[in-house]
Amino acid sequence: YLMDKVYAPVDYQSVYAPVLLSGLTKIMSPVIKNDQDNDFNMKYHFYLRSLDNQYNLLVPTDKALAFYRDPISWANYVNSGTGVREIWSFRLDKGNVVADVYSTNPDGSIGSFLRTVGTDDNGKWIINNRLQDILDMHIVVADNETDPYSGFVDDGSHDFLLTKGGSLLMPEGLGENVTFKAGGEIENALEPAQVVDADRGDRKAYYQMQNGHTFFVDKILQDPFKSVFTAMREQPKFDKFFTLLLGDDDVMTFVQNDESNKDLVSIFSTMKGEQSIGIGMVVSTFQNYRYTVLVPTDEAVDKAFSEDPNLMTWEEISQLIDENKTPEEVGEKVRYLLEFLHYHFIDGIIPVSGKVNVDGEYETAARRTDGMGFTPIHAQGGNGELAFSCTVNDQTAHVITDDPSCYNLLTRDFIVNGDNVSSATQISASSRAVIHLVDCALNYHKKQ
Numbered sequence: 001y002l003m004d005k006v007y008a009p010v011d012y013q014s015v016y017a018p019v020l021l022s023g024l025t026k027i028m029s030p031v032i033k034n035d036q037d038n039d040f041n042m043k044y045h046f047y048l049r050s051l052d053n054q055y056n057l058l059v060p061t062d063k064a065l066a067f068y069r070d071p072i073s074w075a076n077y078v079n080s081g082t083g084v085r086e087i088w089s090f091r092l093d094k095g096n097v098v099a100d101v102y103s104t105n106p107d108g109s110i111g112s113f114l115r116t117v118g119t120d121d122n123g124k125w126i127i128n129n130r131l132q133d134i135l136d137m138h139i140v141v142a143d144n145e146t147d148p149y150s151g152f153v154d155d156g157s158h159d160f161l162l163t164k165g166g167s168l169l170m171p172e173g174l175g176e177n178v179t180f181k182a183g184g185e186i187e188n189a190l191e192p193a194q195v196v197d198a199d200r201g202d203r204k205a206y207y208q209m210q211n212g213h214t215f216f217v218d219k220i221l222q223d224p225f226k227s228v229f230t231a232m233r234e235q236p237k238f239d240k241f242f243t244l245l246l247g248d249d250d251v252m253t254f255v256q257n258d259e260s261n262k263d264l265v266s267i268f269s270t271m272k273g274e275q276s277i278g279i280g281m282v283v284s285t286f287q288n289y290r291y292t293v294l295v296p297t298d299e300a301v302d303k304a305f306s307e308d309p310n311l312m313t314w315e316e317i318s319q320l321i322d323e324n325k326t327p328e329e330v331g332e333k334v335r336y337l338l339e340f341l342h343y344h345f346i347d348g349i350i351p352v353s354g355k356v357n358v359d360g361e362y363e364t365a366a367r368r369t370d371g372m373g374f375t376p377i378h379a380q381g382g383n384g385e386l387a388f389s390c391t392v393n394d395q396t397a398h399v400i401t402d403d404p405s406c407y408n409l410l411t412r413d414f415i416v417n418g419d420n421v422s423s424a425t426q427i428s429a430s431s432r433a434v435i436h437l438v439d440c441a442l443n444y445h446k447k448q
Contacts (some may be wrong), residue, residue, distance in 0.1 A: 010049045010051065011033075011045070011049060013051065013209060013210040013211070014048055014049045014050075014051070014209060014210065014211050014212075015048055015055050015056075015057040015207075015209045015211055015212040015213070015214045016032045016033070016044075016045060016048045016049070016057060016214070017207075017209060017214075018059075018205070018207045018209070018214045018216070019032055019033075019057075019059055019214070020032075020033060022198070022199055022205070022216070023199050024061045024062060024063075024196065024198075024199060024205065024216055025059055025061060025062065025216065026062055026092060027062050027065050027090055027091070027092055027097055028059050028060070028062075028065070030092070030095060030096070030097070031044070031097060031131050031135070032044050032045055032048065032135075033045050042128055042131065042132055042135070044135055048139070048211075049211075050211065051210055051211045052211075053141065053142075053143060053211060053212075054141070054142035054143040054152075054211055054212045055139060055140065055141060055142055055211060055212035055213075056139070056140040056141075056142055056152060056153045056154075056161075056212055056213050056214075056215070057138065057139055057212060057213070057214045057215070058138040058139075058140075058153075058180065058193075058215050058217050058221065059138065059214065059215065059216050059217065060134070060138065060193075060216075060217055060218075060219065060220045060221075061196055061216050061217070061218060063218070064193075064217060064218050064219050064220055065089075065090040065220065066089045066090065066091070067087060067089065067110070067219075067220070068087065068088040068089070068090065068099070068130070068134070068220050068222075069085070069086075069087060069108075069184070069222055069225075070085075070086040070087070070088050070101070070130070071130075071133065071222070071223065071225065071412075071414065071427060072279070072414065072416055072421075072424055072425075072427065073085050073086040074086075074225045075225040075226075075227070075279045075280075075412070075414050076279050076280075076421050076422070077225075078225040078226055078230065079225070079226065079227050079229070079230045079279055079280030079281075080279070080280050080421070082422070083421075083422060084103050084104070085103070085104040085108065086101050086102065086103065086104065086114065087101070087102045087103075087104055087110045087111075088100070088101055088102075088117070088130065089101075089102065089110075090127075093118070093119070096118065096124070097118060097127055097131065098116055098117060098118030098119055098123070098127065099116065099117045099118055099127060099130070100113065100115075100116050101113075101114045101115050101116065101117055102114060108188070122425075125426070126425050126426060129425075129426045129427055130427075133165070133427060134220060135164075136163060136164045136165030136166075136167075137163050137164075137165050137167055137169075137182065137220075137221050137222065137223065138163070138217075138221060139163060139164040139165075140153055140161045140162065140163055140164070140169060141162075141164065142212055142213075147162060148356050148357065148358055149161050149162035149168070149356060150162065152212075152213060153169065153171040153178060153180070153213070153215075154171065154173070154174060154175050154176075154178040154206070154213060154215075155174065156173070156174050157355060158171065158353075158355055158356055159171075159172075159353055159354055159355045159356065160351045160353050160355075160356055162290075162349070163182075165432075166289065166290040166349065166432050167182055167183065167223050167290075167412075167432050168182070168183065168349060168351060168410060168432070168434065169181075169182055169221065170182070170186075172192070175206065176195050176203075176204035176206035177195070177204075178195065178215070179192035179193065179194050179195075180192055180193045180194075180217065180221055181193070181221075182221040182222060182223060182410075183222075183223050183224035183410030183411070183412070183432075184221065184222030184223055184224055184225070185221070185222075186224070186410060187224040187225065187226060187410070190219075191219075192219075193217040193218055193219035193220075193221055194217065194218050194219075195215050195216065195217060195218075196216050196217065196218045198216070223410075223412045223430075223432065224410045224411055224412055225412065226411050226412070227278075227279065227280050227281065227282055227411055227412065227413045227414070228282070228283050228293060228411045228413055228433050228435065229268050229280060229281040229282065229283075229413075230280060230411075231409055231411045231435060232245070232293075232295065232435065235405065235406060235409075237295075237297065237298075237403070237406055237437055238295045238406075238435075238437070239298065240297075240298040240301045240302070241295045241296050241298075241301055241344075241441075242295070244301070244313070244314070244337070244341060245267045245268060245341060246267075246268065247266045247267060247268070247314060248314040248317070248318060249266075250318065250321075251314060251317055251318050251321065251330070251334060252264065252265075252266055252334070254321055254327055254330060255327050255330050255331040255334050256327075257327045258326070258327035258328050258331055260328060260331065261327060261328070261331035261334070261335075264331065264334055264335060264338065265284050266284060267283065267284060267285075267338070267341060267342075268281040268282065268283065268284065269281065269282065269284040270282070271284065271415060272419060273419070274419065275417060275418065275419070276415050276416065276417060276418070276419075276428050276429075277415070277416060277418065277419055277420065277421060277424070278413065278414065278415055278416075279413075279414040279415075279416060279421050279424075282413040282414070282415065282431075283345065283413055283431065283433075285342065285345060285365040286413055286431035286433070287431070288415075288429040288430065288431060289347065289431055290348065290349035290431065290432045290433065291345060291346060291347060291348070291349060291431060291432070291433040291434075292345075292346040292348060292349055292350045292362075292379075292433065292434050292435075292436065293344065293345055293346070293433050293434070293435045293436070294344040294345075294346070294388060294397060294435075294436055294438045294442070295344070295406075295435060295436065295437050295438065296344070296397065296437075296438055296439070296440060296441035296442075297400070297437060297438070297439060300397075300438070300439055300440050300441040301441050303441065304340075304441035304443050307443075307446065308443055308445070308446045310333075310336055310445070311336065311337065311340060311443065311445075312333050312336075312337060313337075314337075317330060317333050317334060317337070320333065336445065339366045339367060339444075339445070340366075340441075340443055340444075340445065342364060342365035342366040342367070343364045343365070343366040343375060343377070343390075343442055343443075343444050344364070344441075344442065345364060345365040345366075346362050346363070346364050346365075346377055346379070346388070347362055347363045347364070347365075347374075348362045348363075348379075349432060349433065349434050350362070350379050350381075350386065350434065351386075351408050351434050352381065352384060352385070352386045352399050352401060352407055352408050352436065353381065353382065353384070353386075354382075354383060354384045355382075356382065357381070357382035358379050358380060358381045358382065358386070359379070359380045359381075360378070360379060361376045361377065361378050361379075361391065362376065362377055362378075362379055363375075363376055363377075364376065364377050366444060369445070375391070375392075375444050376391050377389070377390065377391060377442070378390075378391055381399075384401065385398070385399070385401070386398070386399040386436070387399070388438065388442065390442045390443075390444050391444070392444050393443075393444070393446065395440055395442050395443065396440065397438035397439060397440035397441075397442055398438060398439050398440070399436040399437070399438055400436075400437045400438065400439055403437070406436070406437035407435075407436040407437055408434060408436070409434065409435040409436070410432070410433075410434055410435075411432070411433045411434075411435060412430055412431070412432050412433070413430060413431045413433070414427060414429075414430045415427075415428045415429040415430065416428055
């Protein structure tokens with residue numbers, strides 16, 4: 001056939017085409033294009049070459065990839081105060097990506113050389129584990145009409161966007177002048193990532209491709225390293241609710257002696273298994289997803305307990321044991337308290353936004369009273385306000401926004417491989433969450 005048009009290969013129409021052609025992205029090129037050893041490739045090019053979807057692809061340059069805060073070591077240091085924080089410097093070795101690993105100085109800068117990862121089969125799996133985490137942070141779907149946090153990062157329409165991995169990305173600015181922050185930049189008080197100059201230096205590395213927009217950036221955007229547990233423990237305004245979340249080990253041991261209470265588990269756990277463990281204490285109901293955690297004020301907690309005689313503190317429940325109540329009787333009070341607490345853990349990450357409007361129902365971690373599924377909660381917000389309403393009574397909790405340290409607090413709970421965090425090499429699973437202080441403790445058990 002003789003045609004009057006030239007049809008470019010899909011690879012050169014898609015968002016990763018600039019990566020393949022630039023001298024600034026020689027590391028990310030084989031990672032995305034699948035040019036590494038076939039036993040270790042990640043096949044992201046199959047995802048990004050879809051012309052039926054629209055994407056934002058943020059690409060850390062080779063220079064940016066020379067400074068990567070390893071999430072396992074940094075999260076372990078932040079949440080437990082132990083271990084050595086590591087900086088990984090990615091580079092190419094015979095076409096494959098490896099990383100030179102360095103310790104850090106007290107100020108978080110690069111210290112002494114420790115080792116190189118990626119030169120053997122086990123190391124290649126470790127490298128791919130981190131590269132996948134990086135790529136999932138730097139991809140935002142732009143055309144998901146069912147998700148309010150979907151859109152183009154450079155058109156000024158969003159102050160929060162959801163990444164492929166479930167993190168929140170915060171863009172600011174328009175077109176090639178857009179800058180980006182994620183939870184790690186906020187937690188560590190770092191400057192935002194910026195779009196770099198293209199190879200020629202006469203323009204920014206910003207490309208509008210057939211299936212989306214591509215940006216070369218000067219930093220690796222990273223999640224926060226603090227867990228929900230650590231972030232709540234550090235905030236005095238969360239004290240009373242956090243104390244309830246801590247539970248009582250003696251009470252839990254007592255009630256679990258009864259077969260009917262075997263499903264009762266503490267809110268926080270190490271999640272230690274034969275082949276995995278949490279970094280510090282993690283939320284036991286989290287399932288490798290994204291969540292919102294509501295923290296009622298101390299006054300709101302006191303009000304909830306004063307209005308509901310069935311709601312008992314851990315100290316009051318412990319007293320029942322001293323009164324020779326049975327595990328079954330005590331278990332009923334434990335279950336009631338845990339479900340009250342679970343109702344403040346919401347499936348879906350919902351920040352207070354000045355640009356994105358939210359209006360819909362989300363599931364919580366609280367079981368329905370009939371045992372069939374989970375109790376929903378209604379979220380509504382926009383213009384810098386956000387409220388959550390109980391679906392079975394007229395209670396509404398408003399996010400308190402007068403203290404920036406008490407709302408839009410981003411966290412990440414990590415599960416890693418092995419049975420000891422100090423020897424872990426891979427991120428097995430993780431859950432992102434945003435925490436808000438609210439003015440009402442929602443009690444879906446109590447009818448108004």
